[in-house]
Amino acid sequence: MTDNAPAQLTRNVVFLVLVASLGYFVDIYDLLVFSIVRKASLLDIGIPEVDITREGQFIINVQMFGLLLGGIVWGIIGDKLGRIKVLFGSILLYSVANFANGLVNDVTTYAIVRFIAGIGLAGELGAGITLVAETLSKEKRGYGTMIVAVIGLFGAAAAYFVATRYDWKIAYFVGGGLGILLLLLRIGTYESGMFKSMEKSSVKKGDFMMLFSNFKRFKKYLYCILIGAPLWYVVGVLVTLSPEFGKALGAATPLSAGEGVLYTYIGISVGDIFAGLLAQVTKSRKLTMAVFLSISVVTAFYYLKSEGITHHRFVWTCFAMGCSVGYWATFVTIAAEQFGTNIRATVTTTVPNFVRGSLIPINIAFNAFVVHYGMIKSGYIMMIILTVLSLFALSQLKETFGKDLNYIEDEAVSG
Numbered sequence: 001m002t003d004n005a006p007a008q009l010t011r012n013v014v015f016l017v018l019v020a021s022l023g024y025f026v027d028i029y030d031l032l033v034f035s036i037v038r039k040a041s042l043l044d045i046g047i048p049e050v051d052i053t054r055e056g057q058f059i060i061n062v063q064m065f066g067l068l069l070g071g072i073v074w075g076i077i078g079d080k081l082g083r084i085k086v087l088f089g090s091i092l093l094y095s096v097a098n099f100a101n102g103l104v105n106d107v108t109t110y111a112i113v114r115f116i117a118g119i120g121l122a123g124e125l126g127a128g129i130t131l132v133a134e135t136l137s138k139e140k141r142g143y144g145t146m147i148v149a150v151i152g153l154f155g156a157a158a159a160y161f162v163a164t165r166y167d168w169k170i171a172y173f174v175g176g177g178l179g180i181l182l183l184l185l186r187i188g189t190y191e192s193g194m195f196k197s198m199e200k201s202s203v204k205k206g207d208f209m210m211l212f213s214n215f216k217r218f219k220k221y222l223y224c225i226l227i228g229a230p231l232w233y234v235v236g237v238l239v240t241l242s243p244e245f246g247k248a249l250g251a252a253t254p255l256s257a258g259e260g261v262l263y264t265y266i267g268i269s270v271g272d273i274f275a276g277l278l279a280q281v282t283k284s285r286k287l288t289m290a291v292f293l294s295i296s297v298v299t300a301f302y303y304l305k306s307e308g309i310t311h312h313r314f315v316w317t318c319f320a321m322g323c324s325v326g327y328w329a330t331f332v333t334i335a336a337e338q339f340g341t342n343i344r345a346t347v348t349t350t351v352p353n354f355v356r357g358s359l360i361p362i363n364i365a366f367n368a369f370v371v372h373y374g375m376i377k378s379g380y381i382m383m384i385i386l387t388v389l390s391l392f393a394l395s396q397l398k399e400t401f402g403k404d405l406n407y408i409e410d411e412a413v414s415g
Contacts, residue, residue: 271326
């Protein structure tokens with residue numbers, strides 16, 4: 001797209017960015033709604049309160065496995081059959097799963113449905129970012145991916161609003177309804193020109209094993225995952241376990257994980273705006289990531305040293321931590337820009353889901369540290385380890401701002 005592009009093309013691009021943004025909005029809504037209605041829904045289907053934590057962890061782990069599997073499946077489909085097919089298929093799957101979620105009556109069914117929802121959720125962000133990155137000009141695609149992330153992350157606020165004011169079943173039905181509405185809206189979207197130009201070629205497309213068949217390419221893929229790990233640690237451990245951290249810090253009143261997640265995601269949306277603008281001004285995504293990774297250490301340490309933390313301080317600290325890890329769009333864009341068109345959707349879909357999945361080993365390591373050092377010291381240790389790994393990984397990646405994405409990833413040599 002150029003500045004003198006026809007008005008119709010400009011409208012199509014704006015529509016595409018809007019549809020991708022709303023898709024991510026529904027994606028985040030559904031991703032978080034279980035965390036918010038977990039206790040109420042499990043109690044309602046007859047699970048004793050003493051078993052809530054265990055059964056809830058089982059369901060969320062099953063959902064996480066669905067995300068990991070779905071990331072691979074949708075990524076391959078996106079590169080073999082097209083980005084648009086992923087946008088339609090993924091949202092249809094998790095919309096149906098949402099409706100089914102409002103009808104479950106036992107843990108096994110609940111877990112199966114969340115597994116299906118997880119598979120569906122896995123395709124949304126990667127396909128949307130890939131489509132936007134390949135459609136906008138190389139100078140402006142950072143603005144497009146920034147808008148997708150910012151609008152999308154407000155799905156967290158919507159999930160909190162609906163789930164805390166209405167019955168848990170209604171919260172799931174609303175998510176399903178939003179998905180179906182968006183599915184109808186997507187009828188007017190069009191395929192990436194880069195994909196269409198590659199579609200008829202004989203080059204390997206969506207070959208997941210290409211990421212492991214070449215060591216240089218594999219390292220680049222691993223580095224893309226590592227640079228996003230601190231974000232999920234902040235959300236998945238420091239904020240999600242805020243009731244436990246609150247006790248360790250001597251909080252006067254119990255801290256609310258749901259409220260913490262809400263304000264953290266609002267902060268991430270704000271941070272994504274500043275990260276996107278900083279990348280555009282400096283013309284460097286790597287510099288932007290380095291700045292935000294450094295600031296995130298400061299905000300996390302501030303949280304961990306907040307003895308006697310009050311509700312007011314907790315809310316603003318969560319917002320500040322969210323702002324400091326508001327590099328989600330920048331991080332996913334970096335992944336999209338590192339690889340060729342024939343495996344770009346595979347990478348862009350699997351990387352954020354593998355970052356989400358990294359919470360499993362992060363939790364294992366954190367819990368191991370807690371046994372020896374307690375909550376607070378373990379919080380410091382994990383943040384330092386993950387940030388050092390992320391900064392190292394970032395230093396090994398090439399700057400991709402303004403990179404021409406219209407190329408094929410060679411089967412033997414990384415591009």
